[in-house]
Amino acid sequence: xxxxxxxxxxxxxxxxxxxxxxxxxxxxxxxxxxxxxxxxxxxxxxxxxxxxxxxxxxxxxxxxxxxxxxxxxxxxxxxxxxxxxxxxxxxxxxxxxxxxxxxxxxxxxxxxxxxxxxxxxxxxxxxxxxxxxxxxxxxxxxxxxxxxxxxxxxxxxxxxxxxxxxxxxxxxxxxxxxxxxxxxxxxxxxxxxxxxxxxxxxxxxxxxxxxxxxxxxxxxxxxxxxxxxxxxxxxxxxxxxxxxxxxxxxxxxxxxxxxx
Ligand SMILES: Nc1ncnc2c1ncn2[C@@H]1O[C@H](COP(=O)(O)OP(=O)(O)OP(=O)(O)O)[C@@H](O)[C@H]1O
Ligand SMILES: [Mg+2]
Numbered sequence: 001x002x003x004x005x006x007x008x009x010x011x012x013x014x015x016x017x018x019x020x021x022x023x024x025x026x027x028x029x030x031x032x033x034x035x036x037x038x039x040x041x042x043x044x045x046x047x048x049x050x051x052x053x054x055x056x057x058x059x060x061x062x063x064x065x066x067x068x069x070x071x072x073x074x075x076x077x078x079x080x081x082x083x084x085x086x087x088x089x090x091x092x093x094x095x096x097x098x099x100x101x102x103x104x105x106x107x108x109x110x111x112x113x114x115x116x117x118x119x120x121x122x123x124x125x126x127x128x129x130x131x132x133x134x135x136x137x138x139x140x141x142x143x144x145x146x147x148x149x150x151x152x153x154x155x156x157x158x159x160x161x162x163x164x165x166x167x168x169x170x171x172x173x174x175x176x177x178x179x180x181x182x183x184x185x186x187x188x189x190x191x192x193x194x195x196x197x198x199x200x201x202x203x204x205x206x207x208x209x210x211x212x213x214x215x216x217x218x219x220x221x222x223x224x225x226x227x228x229x230x231x232x233x234x235x236x237x238x239x240x241x242x243x244x245x246x247x248x249x250x251x252x253x254x255x256x257x258x259x260x
Pocket of ligand 2: 046048
């Protein structure tokens, strides 16, 4: 049997905004079905990296392959490419950092939104799927509530349910645990692990939380000033003697990472 394509491959990806070099020569390979936790201090390019991965931003140079297909070669403005780009984006579920929900839609409609857009499911099937995923994120029965009636943590979990509703192959989560209490963060971690086991979903989870990295990661990366300082299987990274990763795990101000 042919070896499975990696879920994600980055080759020397660079992205600048004017003089601000946000990503510098980032290269990595993430095998399919693994969980990557990408750590890094604030403002270091983690969200920009995620946006490049789903094709919402184009790197200035370098290439990004999703299951072997070069997403950086596709241009949304070319009609021939558009369909391929949309097909590639369909592989992703994305939990944005601000967890943006549609404020004028109730929770149930928020989670149902991608199902109505992309799937030919009956309203009954949609309602069942929505109920299943809301229960999975610990929010049973909140379908009729409006986003404004929920706490920040609850909104985040609704956004997570929406991100996974289409059962995508790859899920990108931008700081899923920020704003959640420790018990709810742990619940979300459990949910990521459960989905990973059940549906073999590949996850890229952006986090500041080293406990989260220890708990759920197969791979750990550390991004600092746009450079990938450390990357590899968890056990290897946790054994690393590099000062960046040790400083991060030790929560120390003493080391190469400086507050920006
Ligand atoms: N669309 C944009 N235009 C110009 N600059 C941008 C844009 N998006 C991000 N940046 C800049 O890129 C840098 C990295 O931003 P990014 O949002 O990726 O940081 P981050 O690592 O996600 O930080 P945090 O942990 O606080 O979310 C910042 O200096 C930011 O100002
Ligand atoms: Mg960010």
